[in-house]
Amino acid sequence: GAGVSQSPSNKVTEKGKDVELRCDPISGHTALYWYRQSLGQGLEFLIYFQGNSAPDKSGLPSDRFSAERTGGSVSTLTIQRTQQEDSAVYLCASSLIRTGNSPLHFGNGTRLTVT
Amino acid sequence: DQQVKQNSPSLSVQEGRISILNCDYTNSMFDYFLWYKKYPAEGPTFLISISSIKDKNEDGRFTVFLNKSAKHLSLHIVPSQPGDSAVYFCAAKDDTNAGKSTFGDGTTLTVKP
Structure with a gap:
């Protein structure tokens, strides 16, 4: 079956512009997570959705970052007024359930470069 | 405060040996x-998991060992194959915290033919 799909795969933007990243999770997966990976670093948690609600937004770095999920499916991560430190690979993952050893299924990420 | 640490950024082993x-x-x-x-x-793609109530889980060439008292786990790959060359991330889940996974920085494994 189809895995997690992310678009675009690459995005180059100028500092100060807004960007929107899209994630299409595996059908039926109720939990959806956004992570980002900066160069040489591990995966940094950004936000988590259970259905359409986001109980945990604790990882969003600033109020320039926001995310939504509609219909319990597609999610978009929006970064306003992008800065150079926002450059990273943004990874989306979905999970059948959020508890237990249910693993994350990751997309291939969006590589964001802010010039 | 990094809650999950992988202290070796890289590891190189010979094909057929243990990683x-x-x-x-x-x-x-x-x-x-x-x-x-x-x-x-x-x-990243999922490889293997272990519950905190277990001390070992095995799946083919991959075995994970957990030492709760030392707060340490390890992944053993035997025999190692060139196709195993990749970055390996350790992740920990706390079900009381939204089931959020906390990741280490990763270890780059290179298996030489």
């Missing part, structure tokens, strides 16, 4: 530990 990747954690609330493998330009 041992290590991971340390600080939060005793973690319920599950998972290992993911990542190839360049791809997202």
Whole structure:
């Protein structure tokens, strides 16, 4: 079956512009997570959705970052007024359930470069 | 405060030998530990997991060992194959915290033919 799909795969933007990243999770997966990976670093948690609600937004770095999920499916991560430190690979993952050893299924990420 | 640490950024082993990747954690609330493998330009893929109530889980060439008292786990790959060359991430889950996974910085494994 189809895995997690992310678009675009690459995005180059100028500092100060807004960007929107899209994630299409595996059908039926109720939990959806956004992570980002900066160069040489591990995966940094950004936000988590259970259905359409986001109980945990604790990882969003600033109020320039926001995310939504509609219909319990597609999610978009929006970064306003992008800065150079926002450059990273943004990874989306979905999970059948959020508890237990249910693993994350990751997309291939969006590589964001802010010039 | 990094709750999950992989202290070796890289590891190189000969094909056919054992690869041992290590991971340390600080939060005793973690319920599950998972290992993911990542190839360049791809997202991480799940490899193997272990519950905090177990001390060993095996799946083919991959075995994960958990030492709760030392807050340490390790992934053993035997025999190692060139296709195992990738970045390996250790992750820990706390079901009381939204089931959020906390990741280490990864270890790059190179298996030489």
